[in-house]
Amino acid sequence: MTIRMYDLAGANPAVRFSPYCWRARMALAHKGLDVETIAWRFSDKEAIAFSGQGLVPVLRDGDTIVNDSWAIAEYLDKTYPDRPVLLDGEQGRALANFARHYAQNVLSGILFKAIMMDLFNAIDPGDRAYFRESREKRVGSTLEQFQIAPDAARAQLNTALSPLRAVLKEQPFINGRHAAFADYCVFGAFMWARNVSSVSLIAEDDPTHAWRERMLDLFDGLARKSPRATA
């Protein structure tokens, strides 16, 4: 039976931009597993109530339901141990958790400020009131005030990427010779920006730019082929 995954969708249902859903999409592709994604909106809490919570990704694999991208990676490694591993060993797992927090605490924080209004415009009109209210409460200002200019975002990102840049001068992927779940965690943040915004945030001669290109090429261009919102 095909695995199904609830995946955050924009006003254009083909546009998928959740960084957490992208982690799971890449993890499924890493395992060579087919998935049928189901377009989901912030307001569709009832559609995933069966998972016992209100966030995507939610995976349904036969009778098993798993939510949370990290739990999905662990589930896939446990259930499909003969496929390429996502989180390898105690050290690989623990350190991927560090890369995950670097992605969501450091990189996503900057990207969020850079793409805020593009993100707002890309989501479904029915989601916008919820999005504005919840995010303005979280950041403590209006979305418009929270947004920063591309130059400021590029400067902040340039600094924040320094450890990643140094690593990617020495190895092709964050996980080493081959991409794995730490790569997908960081890449998810960049797919979020890519699929809602046309702002260019990384210089083309930056090693992290070349890494992102390699990530876009993985699995027959899975991420590169994904539609982007048009303004």
Next chain:
Amino acid sequence: MTIRMYDLAGANPAVRFSPYCWRARMALAHKGLDVETIAWRFSDKEAIAFSGQGLVPVLRDGDTIVNDSWAIAEYLDKTYPDRPVLLDGEQGRALANFARHYAQNVLSGILFKAIMMDLFNAIDPGDRAYFRESREKRVGSTLEQFQIAPDAARAQLNTALSPLRAVLKEQPFINGRHAAFADYCVFGAFMWARNVSSVSLIAEDDPTHAWRERMLDLFDGLARKSPRATA
């Protein structure tokens, strides 16, 4: 035959503060290996000329000479495979490299500005002219101008520690349930600050503070027992 290690020493030869030497000291202890450290000064290039370069740590294990803390970790894992592993597997190794660059590019950059004058005063008087000239050239200002106030350093460090803090809320060590080389890379930066300066940079309720305390306790308090420079 006892392993010997050339270890950067201060005006007080018992004060050892090189972050790279601390990585190696902790790695040796992790392997349960005894080491005889040899106090070394920046000006003693001749003493380590046998290693073909001019930086410490330099390890001599029988007929084998290894310099560079990362190479030392790899050497120890290869030579003593039955002892606890420092860099475990492809993913563990690749991701430890990310933690290493986070330590030296992000954390050490802030610590350097915070402890600059304490560091200058802790090193041997014979090393100070070399240190001032090489470091002022590197940072593009006088040491005195480069130094930042403790409050500024605490604020910068508080931001920079955000991914580490998040990880250490979920697991006791960066490497997971047990400390290993990624922990030693990050810890080395903090030992550098601890052994030359009395400035307090991390709040006591920060999870990174508790982690540092656990690190100080490892191997029968190896790091905690190490002498600190007195102003």
